[in-house]
Amino acid sequence: MIFGEQRRKWRHRRLYPGGASSVDCLSRDGEIKEATSASPVDASETGSGLTGLALVVNDLTPAGLRSTPLRSSVQEGPVKVNGGLKSMDSFGKYQRDVSDAWSTEELAEEDNAGSSRQDDNYGSSSSRLPGATSNGRVSGQNRHYSEHLRAKGLQRLAMQSSGRASLPAHSAIASRPGLAVRSSSVNANDGLDERPPSSSSLQSLLPRHSQKSDKFDKVLSMPSLDMEELRRLSWSGIPSQLRANVWRLLCGHAPPVSSKQKLEDTLHRKREEYQSLVHDYYPKRHDDQYKDTFRQIHIDVPRMCPLIPLFQQIVVQELFERVLFIWALRNPASGYVQGINDLVTPYFMVFLRQSLALSPEEDMDNLQLDQVCSSAQLQAKLPAVEADSFWCLSKLLSSIQSNYTFAQPGIQQRVVQLKDLVQRVDAPLHRHLEKCTVEYLQFSFRWMNNLLIRELPLKCIIRLWDSYHSEMEGFAHFHVYVCASFLLWWSEDLRNQPDFQHCLLLLQNLPTQNWGEDEVERLLAKAYMLKYSFADAPRHLRA
Amino acid sequence: MAASAVASPRVHDFKVVLLGEGCVGKTSLVLRYVENKFNEKHESTLQASFLTKKLTIGNRRVNLSIWDTAGQERFHALGPIYYRDSNGAILTYDITDDDSFQKVKNWVKELKKMLGTDIMLTIIGNKTDLEKQRNVSVETAEQYAESVGATHFQTSAKLNRGVEEVFLDLSRRMIEQADKQDAEKRALSPSSRSTAAGNVVLLEETPAAPIKSGCC
Numbered sequence: 001m002i003f004g005e006q007r008r009k010w011r012h013r014r015l016y017p018g019g020a021s022s023v024d025c026l027s028r029d030g031e032i033k034e035a036t037s038a039s040p041v042d043a044s045e046t047g048s049g050l051t052g053l054a055l056v057v058n059d060l061t062p063a064g065l066r067s068t069p070l071r072s073s074v075q076e077g078p079v080k081v082n083g084g085l086k087s088m089d090s091f092g093k094y095q096r097d098v099s100d101a102w103s104t105e106e107l108a109e110e111d112n113a114g115s116s117r118q119d120d121n122y123g124s125s126s127s128r129l130p131g132a133t134s135n136g137r138v139s140g141q142n143r144h145y146s147e148h149l150r151a152k153g154l155q156r157l158a159m160q161s162s163g164r165a166s167l168p169a170h171s172a173i174a175s176r177p178g179l180a181v182r183s184s185s186v187n188a189n190d191g192l193d194e195r196p197p198s199s200s201s202l203q204s205l206l207p208r209h210s211q212k213s214d215k216f217d218k219v220l221s222m223p224s225l226d227m228e229e230l231r232r233l234s235w236s237g238i239p240s241q242l243r244a245n246v247w248r249l250l251c252g253h254a255p256p257v258s259s260k261q262k263l264e265d266t267l268h269r270k271r272e273e274y275q276s277l278v279h280d281y282y283p284k285r286h287d288d289q290y291k292d293t294f295r296q297i298h299i300d301v302p303r304m305c306p307l308i309p310l311f312q313q314i315v316v317q318e319l320f321e322r323v324l325f326i327w328a329l330r331n332p333a334s335g336y337v338q339g340i341n342d343l344v345t346p347y348f349m350v351f352l353r354q355s356l357a358l359s360p361e362e363d364m365d366n367l368q369l370d371q372v373c374s375s376a377q378l379q380a381k382l383p384a385v386e387a388d389s390f391w392c393l394s395k396l397l398s399s400i401q402s403n404y405t406f407a408q409p410g411i412q413q414r415v416v417q418l419k420d421l422v423q424r425v426d427a428p429l430h431r432h433l434e435k436c437t438v439e440y441l442q443f444s445f446r447w448m449n450n451l452l453i454r455e456l457p458l459k460c461i462i463r464l465w466d467s468y469h470s471e472m473e474g475f476a477h478f479h480v481y482v483c484a485s486f487l488l489w490w491s492e493d494l495r496n497q498p499d500f501q502h503c504l505l506l507l508q509n510l511p512t513q514n515w516g517e518d519e520v521e522r523l524l525a526k527a528y529m530l531k532y533s534f535a536d537a538p539r540h541l542r543a
Numbered sequence: 544m545a546a547s548a549v550a551s552p553r554v555h556d557f558k559v560v561l562l563g564e565g566c567v568g569k570t571s572l573v574l575r576y577v578e579n580k581f582n583e584k585h586e587s588t589l590q591a592s593f594l595t596k597k598l599t600i601g602n603r604r605v606n607l608s609i610w611d612t613a614g615q616e617r618f619h620a621l622g623p624i625y626y627r628d629s630n631g632a633i634l635t636y637d638i639t640d641d642d643s644f645q646k647v648k649n650w651v652k653e654l655k656k657m658l659g660t661d662i663m664l665t666i667i668g669n670k671t672d673l674e675k676q677r678n679v680s681v682e683t684a685e686q687y688a689e690s691v692g693a694t695h696f697q698t699s700a701k702l703n704r705g706v707e708e709v710f711l712d713l714s715r716r717m718i719e720q721a722d723k724q725d726a727e728k729r730a731l732s733p734s735s736r737s738t739a740a741g742n743v744v745l746l747e748e749t750p751a752a753p754i755k756s757g758c759c
Contacts, residue, residue, distance in 0.1 A: 296615060299566040299587070306584035338565075338615045339589055407620045441624060445590045454589060501608060504593045 213239045216246070225249070225256040235470040237463060237517070244354035244388075247347070250469035253391040267388070274387035278322055281329050290329065293336050297324045300341050308365045315369055319382060320344055323390045327397070334397075334404035339449040343396060346453075346462050347389040355381045400476050403448060411448040414480050415441050421484045425530065429491040436500045443507040447483050451475060455486070456512050460520045467524050478531060485527035554604045557717045559710075560626045562650045563635035564643035565614030568669040571700035572635065573611045576710050581701055588613045591625055598714060605714050626654060630717045631663040633709065636684075638668040638697070639676040644684065651691050663716040664693035665709055671699040 216239060219229050230249065238246045248254035248267070255266045285294035301320045305311040323344055328336035349364060356372060358364065369378055402410030419440040423430040433440070446454055453461050464482065468474030490510060497503045512519070561569040570588050574580050577596045591612040598605050610625040612618070626632060634650050636643040647666055654662055666688045668679060681697065688695035694712055698705035 296565060303584060303587045306582070306586060312584075335617075337617045338587055338613060404617070406617075408617070439624065441621075442591075442593075445621065450589060454586075501593075501595050505595070508592060 216242050221258055225258050227256050231470040235467050238466045240360035244350050247350060247469055251392045251395045270391055271384050271387035274390050277326050281326050282322055285325055293328050294325055297321050297336055300338055304341055310365055310367045313369055319386045337404040342450045342453040344389055344393050346465055347392045351385040351388045355385050396475055411445060414448050415444050417480045418444055418483050422487055426488050426491055429495060432495045436503045438500055438503045455510060457515055460515050463517050463520045481527040481531040484530055485523050555718060555721060556606045557630040558608045558628055559631045560610045560629045561633045562612055564646040567635045567637040567643045568700050569635050570611050572706055573609055575700040575703055575706045600714055603718055629662055631713045633665045633667055635667045635669050637670050638679050639670060639673050641678045644679045663713060663720055665713045666693045666695045667709060668697045671697050672701050
């Protein structure tokens with residue numbers, strides 16, 4: 001049977017240390033055939049549906065992308081789903097979202113030099129194309145080709161680094177959550193520079209890097225800015241020197257115009273506006289009404305990144321306090337909640353790097369601001385960094401406001417979604433966590449509340465945010481898939497922990513200190529597969 | 544499980560939760576106790592951190608699972624998932640900050656309401672190294688602690704004063720409580736409840752349970 005043969009090829013065991021689990025259970029029950037013809041209701045509620053999903057998640061090939069059990073049953077099965085149109089819509093969205101996450105030219109190059117395993121993989125799945133492609137809108141050779149490229153892009157991301165040193169005993173892990181991670185360096189934001197040369201040689205990386213910058217430059221210099229295109233490019237990482245500008249655009253802080261003058265005018269106006277907010281509101285921090293809020297901010301800010309000298313400087317701490325206090329005052333529905341302070345950090349670092357014209361390699365952790373520039377220069381530069389951080393933070397928080405309102409319903413909901421998702425894609429892990437009485441809320445609350453900032457080195461967060469900013473609901477919706485992807489990463493390690501204590505100690509000190517762009521991109525690739533697999537099955541993620 | 548535990552030297556698994564206002568030193572206390580470390584600066588705790596410690600008291604071995612919780616009011620709603628099955632609670636205030644002492648009182652009320660007398664309470668006035676700035680008098684705090692059946696300690700995580708004692712005392716009381724509960728169980732199991740020493744406790748236990756189940 002073709003399935004038996006392909007099952008093996010669909011395995012992407014090396015994508016994730018823990019990724020194999022769902023595939024394993026898939027091959028054990030051997031229900032693939034049923035799964036592909038399962039009705040949507042079955043798919044969402046029964047074991048065979050789970051099998052089907054496992055199949056989809058692990059199937060990176062273009063045909064597989066279209067032949068999810070849910071979609072094929074729309075055409076074949078008697079049971080109604082939300083309608084084919086909807087699934088086509090979201091497929092279209094998927095198309096838009098990923099089609100350029102990896103550039104076609106780059107991939108075309110790689111195709112020629114590509115490994116035989118990948119070619120083989122594609123070849124076998126393409127044999128299914130005629131049967132699987134009954135969606136009229138998705139046809140034509142070009143489409144197939146671009147999908148093929150996209151699928152290969154996923155694979156490329158996934159396979160880039162196949163090995164991961166297995167987890168050392170948990171005793172080696174830094175003793176406090178977050179500390180070890182955040183003490184690590186924040187230098188060199190640009191992933192392409194940092195990625196260890198894998199299959200390709202260093203020489204081939206360099207021109208590709210500049211090629212990437214060229215593409216950004218091209219988009220950014222168009223008379224009317226193509227935001228869609230910019231998002232597509234940014235999804236797979238923004239060159240360090242362009243990041244600040246692109247983030248401002250993607251956030252909606254900067255207007256989508258390429259005219260330098262217009263851009264500068266708007267930013268200037270917004271920066272002045274922020275200054276006047278500070279002028280009007282900051283003195284209120286001593287008022288009875290606001291002193292508790294300010295107290296909380298004032299005790300939290302000095303405790304941020306305690307091991308990074310940059311954050312110990314008064315001028316930086318005061319900047320954070322102003323940004324947070326003004327935001328809290330303007331958003332009484334939530335006010336300041338611990339963790340929001342962390343969300344300022346990536347913006348601050350990115351904008352500061354640009355403002356001081358630091359090279360991508362320059363380490364910012366040990367930066368002494370008063371030493372790199374005169375106080376006059378600082379006074380000229382920092383207000384813009386501060387204002388931009390404030391506005392971008394405001395945009396970000398408005399997309400996840402329910403995370404911080406009373407009882408934090410947004411977080412509760414997303415934790416449930418995470419649990420639901422993991423239950424479906426990695427049942428053994430889910431069962432193990434249940435057996436150890438580990439509750440998802442106990443470890444993933446912080447993942448949601450701080451958007452993983454306490455779990456990953458800052459440079460990884462910055463790369464992650466390139467993609468979050470590019471997604472339509474990156475910080476709200478896509479983040480759940482990234483969290484699931486993150487949890488699955490540790491699946492095997494977690495399943496090897498005997499009890500609650502060990503699981504939890506591991507979960508709150510996950511050894512990501514040495515993570516770089518490479519790991520983040522694998523994390524993202526998996527998250528994207530998960531998102532795509534569930535895009536047409538909102539029932540699966542209904543809280 | 545209970546039967547074998549009585550025969551051999553007993554191992555107790557106790558859950559302890561630390562509660563209190565932000566920045567009173569909860570994390571510093573636990574870090575001092577578990578790792579004998581003190582950092583002038585560390586990150587604010589988000590949600591809660593989990594730590595463990597093993598100790599021996601007499602012939603009893605004790606495994607402490609400690610939840611060090613976040614202090615900000617906004618996370619208050621998360622409290623129950625940490626104190627729900629706790630055997631002991633350490634309620635911490637900062638001796639220089641009267642507000643933080645009032646917070647302790649709120650926590651005591653909540654714990655009493657939710658868990659009755661099953662949970663052993665310890666109240667700690669931390670930061671005795673800042674004696675000069677004291678705003679909560681020892682007498683006030685001790686009187687209050689006594690009135691709610693809690694023990695009161697004064698500590699300085701920074702100078703490592705009184706920290707060990709807090710956990711030792713709490714562990715002893717949790718052992719006593721466990722013994723008492725075991726005795727009650729044994730007394731109740733042959734359906735002769737006449738000699739059970741803790742009937743009062745059992746009666747109090749009943750209304751506590753249904754008040755708020757499945758809160759999160």
